[in-house]
Amino acid sequence: MIRIAGAGLAGLATAWELVQRGHEVTVYDAGAPGAGSVSRYAGGMLAPFCEGESAEEDVVRLGRQAAAWWAEVTPVTRRGTLVVASPRDRSELTRFARRTTEHRHVSSAEIADLEPALAGRFSQGLFFAEEAHLDPRRAMRDLAALLQKKGVEIQYNTPAPAEVDLICTGGAAQLPELRPVRGEMAILQAPDVDITRTVRLLHPRVPLYLVPRGEGVYMIGATMIESGSTRPITLRSLSDLLGAAYTLHPAFAEASVVETGVGLRPAFPDNLPRILHHDGSLHLNGLYRHGFLLAPAMAAQAADRLISEISHEDHRELTTA
Structure with a gap:
């Protein structure tokens, strides 16, 4: 035994x-x-x-x-990962591409084919087809x-x-x-958004990942804080996450915050x-x-x-x- x-x-x-x-x-x-x-x-x-x-x-x-x-x-869910960035953060996309493998560059039209909800919002991105x-x-x-x-x-x-x-x-x-590394997340209910795969929005200060849970529910996160505090998510962190989600798609402005959470990851x-x-x-x-x-x-x-x-x-x- x-x-x-x-x-x-x-x-x-x-x-x-x-x-x-x-x-x-x-x-x-x-x-x-x-x-x-x-x-x-x-x-x-x-x-x-x-x-x-x-x-x-x-x-x-x-x-x-x-x-x-x-x-x-x-x-x-094996639909890959789509990585995008706003035009002003194009250098972040270049840096991300340089440091990673197994991706292909996608145009605005290809992004629209992959995720119609993001049509016209990003001019270029990276698609990691083998991820899940x-x-x-x-x-x-x-x-x-x-x-x-x-x-x-x-x-x-x-x-x-x-x-x-x-x-x-x-x-x-x-x-x-x-040591503990604090991570903060939020779960959103956004019935007006239909995204089917993980999307990463690159930003030099507040990068975001969004993971669909189905039926209009999405998990958003990104914060990595060298702290052992278990206090609830801060207003600043939540505002940053929600602001990044809005940048990804404006319909997230009408989303409901279903849950927030904090986890201490051992590292x-x-x-x-x-x-x-x-x-x-x-x-x-x-x-x-x-x-x-x-x-x-x-x-x-x-x-x-x-x-x-x-x-x-x-x-x-x-x-x-």
């Missing part, structure tokens, strides 16, 4: 990798389902090539198979349900025992060098996830802003590490018996 502390994204993804390989798994979480997971406030973008604009090459490499992995668990997105909250529910169907016991509202095989508790783990200094030993326990942590993108690859690595260490321990016990 392999025991995992933390029923967030990293813990459940690793449990799935383990159960797929025939191992029995129990997952413990001190909170209610989804209550303590920062994934609740994620965009759900499976966009490795766009992330290459600011992330290390490892993020691009490890994230390439994320869409296929998640498609085995939950619905994944999902609904994070549904994905977590679907993953938990699949695990339970496979016989995995997920014990919510139950602190983990003193000894577990893997700790995936995010910021609560208090690992050396781990190491290089903003890359790690699998490491600390105080006698194995940890998977530091997914930063790439949770859904990197969880599949990191979970597979963690499962390999656990199986190897457990096999080694079993062999040692046999040889010393």
